[in-house]
Amino acid sequence: MTPEDLSRAADVLRDADGVAMACHVNPDADALGSMLGLAHHLVARGTEVVCSFPNNPPNLPRWADMLPGLELLVSPNRFPRSPAVMVTCDCASFDRLGMLEPSATAAKELIWIDHHRSNDGSGTIRLVDPDASSTCELVARLIDEIGGEMTRESALCLYAGLVTDTGRFQYEAVTSQTLRLASRLREHDFDHARLSQVFYEDNGAAYLRLVGRALSRLQEVPEAELVWTYLTQADLAEAGVGPGDTDDLIDVLRTAREADVAALLKQQRDGRFKVSVRSRGGHDLAVAAAAFGGGGHRLAAGYTSEHGPAGTIERLVQVLRGLPVSS
């Protein structure tokens, strides 16, 4: 992200009458928080803002209620078809926009804000910094460049993304700048303890039983420094847990000291497995996931596999060991 791009994006957003904003499918708190954080700032300046993400119906995770500005969200089929100015938040690739892709293609100005290393290069103005802790951190820089007082609503939304995308300030992308931003955001009056509770201490008993099931299947592959497990659609149905409610399970797996890489395979409705991978530092998983058409960060990435659990792991082991993958 160059200073020129940042200043050009700020110019465009200052001058725009209306801005259409989108974040990635199945938004996490960084995606939703960065989008709404910037939206609040623009709304406060009198700009017309509409926000969306490509889930139809737009079912939101439970924690989303904590974020102000949900009334700015429209369902993807009501999103402007050819916006003059469009902003995307936290999208590593164009296809993460799903059914909002045509709007991004048609947009006159497309401001692309993201921090994924595997970002694939869309946008007329690119605010992409793979070293940034979160998209929220990039949005904070953009808000400073636009000028004007940051509102409490923006601060809360950005704080939510900052806390969660840094694993509560523990990942390597956390810099003194990240912590200074957190401190600045916390000067605003919001209940950060309640926010943390909603993100980290809000599990249902059914989910905890499902974690037990997944952990009881944990397998180790020492030659690839890997631990892994899986959940099927039947597991989810039996537990009565939605697939979006299992996002934190990988954070339990990754604590295994026997391995460098943890992989969680979650079966999707179409039968394929969504694979989340995390490294403790020894493997570049953005590269590994790219071998399977996915992407992400060096230590946290994901992809979708056509193969069952055994076939998926067999291929992952080959990539982790630097061997050619059988198709």
Ligand SMILES: [Mn+2]
């Ligand atoms: Mn992010």
